[in-house]
Amino acid sequence: MTTPIPATPAPGPRAADSAILAARDAGFAYRGAPPVLHGVSLDITAGRSLGLVGESGAGKTTVLRLLLGLTRPTSGRILFDGDELRLRDREQMRRFRRGVQSVFQDPYSSLDPRQRVSGIVAEPLRSLGLSRPVARGEEDPRVAAALEAVGLPADAARRYPHEFSGGQRQRIAIARATVCEPRVLLADEPVSALDVTTRVRIVDLLIELKETRGLTIAMVSHDLSVVAALCERTAVLEHGRVVEQGDTASVLGSPSHPYSRRLIASVPRLPSPKSP
């Protein structure tokens, strides 16, 4: 039914080779607690999607929060287009938010239950001041386009999140994240709450968005198959440190760090398709 996902998709246009988003020696500690991140350095360059893997408590989600500009690192810096990200700089933050959008793990808690889908998807446009005047009662055509791009029916806009299944909700979340045409999509376990059959479709959708929109994805995932399918680069985190990073093919194919090796060996596999 499906064509196999190429292991390392061809990199997108490499025009801008410098990092869009980067962490430089970033550390993070909650007040009065031992640090959860130590000297993390990562680059997210255009067309080179990044997968962050590691076990729970390794600091994956904290890295993502730093890259999303939700929290300031307690040491080191986060760079956006080469400039240090300053959370109080409104002008820079507006450019940053426009360029970097996010998708979350749980499609039930990531959509406001009291907003219609049209309102949810249009939120980045409204908040970033990108709304265009449309006639009363009309939708911004970009909302409809975003919904169509993620494969949702046209009447979805008028409905509420609870009327949709988990996979459809995740599509709504992706439509919201892509409506303002960002360059980077930061995703926290975007498919791990979904059923296997749904998971495949969402992964395929993300691959399609990478190819057609030139979107670069930075994703936290515990599922190495999903990372292999979506990310050109992989970084392995253990106890708040990046223990290994590089091209996905080499990190997952010939891991050098013992933890990476253990991680890869632990992935449950189906018995091979051919009878023995």
Added chain:
Amino acid sequence: MNARDPRALDVNGLTIRTDQGRTLVSDLSFSINAGSRLGLVGESGSGKSLTALAVLGLLPPGMNASGSIVLREAPDAPGTEVIGATEQRLTGLRGRAATVVFQEPLTALDPLMRIGGQLAEPLRRWRGLRGPALRRAVAEALEQVRLPDPDRITRAYPHEISGGQRQRVALAMALACDPALLIADEPTTALDVTVQSEVLALLDGLVAQRGMALLFVSHDLAVVSSVTDHVLVLKDGAAVESGSVDDIVRRPQHPYTRDLVDSARHLESALERIVR
């Protein structure tokens, strides 16, 4: 008339309905012989967890089961019908005839009670152990699930140990009364991949060593195929296909099973290319 019956669990025409008349599981039949294993596979909404709960007479209020569920403590013991049994009868059955390990051990353990105390409870109740004998049995139970530093774990509260350790404790509690049937409901879904493979190996070894029957409920075909030999695929509360793991995974007959297997393979394919 009590001929030897090898079936530890015999489910016949199980139907689960809500009080509003919605059918959640319909006409499900399967059996598990003493010492053998069955995987119950399905996506969310398939009724797999409800079936597991029904076997122990643990359906939430507002749902009722019809049909027949017979549990047998030993091949020569008389079977006990679960459906319609009094709560008292069921309490006698749980622990001896069948026990369950749930997905999230944190909610299965009492947060205000030390691990040692929780583990001692079934041992005291079922095996009548007291004093030093009880303490020894607790230590043995913890050793059996390969928990390091049993002394520390005995004194710890559930929140003070890791998720993997909690699941081992839950497993130790389930095994404490030497049940004929162990029901594992997504027991490793909440765990990290590396921990998952350890817990699966442990479960596999203990079930084999004790000759227990195993009903393993999961959404993950790869995980199921690593611990069981037979699989029953559920969709929307009805069985769509059953057979040996090999047959199901290599020669799925039903379109839904094929979709499930293909999706899993599709996701694996990207990783396969890199890793092998």
Added chain:
Amino acid sequence: MSERTDLNPGPGEAAAAMEPAPVVDSAKEAPATRTRRSPALVTGCVLLGLIVATALVSLFWVPYAPEDTTGGRLTAPGLPHLLGTDKLGRDLLTQLMTGARIALEAGLGAIAIGAVLGICFGLAAGFATRWLDDTLSTLLDVLIAFPTLLLAMLMVAARSASLSSAILAIGLAMTAVVARLTRILVKRVLAQDYITAARTSGTSWPRVITGHVLPNIWPTLVVNLAQQFGLAVMAEASLSFLGLGAPPPNASWGRMLQEAQATVFTAPTGVIAPGVLLVMLVVGVNLIADGLRDTLDPTRRRTR
């Protein structure tokens, strides 16, 4: 897909690990369809409507002047005094009608104070850093522990026995309750991913509050405010009963109850009539609250 049936999970509910797979597989589609207009809302509106209408009429017309004591004492219901008179010979219907106005004033006034101050404090505490939150929470706990009656007596001592003193005391006492509830609700909503999603969409905090936080806490809050309204009306009646409310000749229902208690067996209408109206008002407002919650919540409003 694994589901989360509760859209506002408790604050203690840790973020589910990798897959919040369900214990109960198909509870998702369980809620019964509720498409017809809520009967609670209709009944509540009728009850409240009757009282509001009475209060409105009393602004322009009452059968007798409130101070008019010419009717004879404790007459039974009939003509010319439809509901009879009290022990001073004042017309009961007149008192009940003005009492409706006072009850509504007390309820609305206290709610206005309690809601505005309470929601502001609650929002502040909900958004505050740990230190400020702890301080505000302690303050609220103290205020809640402070007896309303004592507060009212202080208020009367500082100002004078009047309806506004009573409203102020009740409103302040209510502030603490509303603030504490708001704080918990805000914390719960802030833990949801859609708040983080809104922030990463570039939404400013004020717009997060008006666009996401308030709409999501509103249904729970409105039900609570309606209950508080009922309690405020009762509190005003109690304060009047104790002589701490509106002074005579203002005919508060509570005062009427107090004045009629000596003659409860000889002239029961004096107790029954204000009592029934009080219950009607409180029940009516609570029914409206229930109905509102159902119609405000899209997940209850329409189902597939």
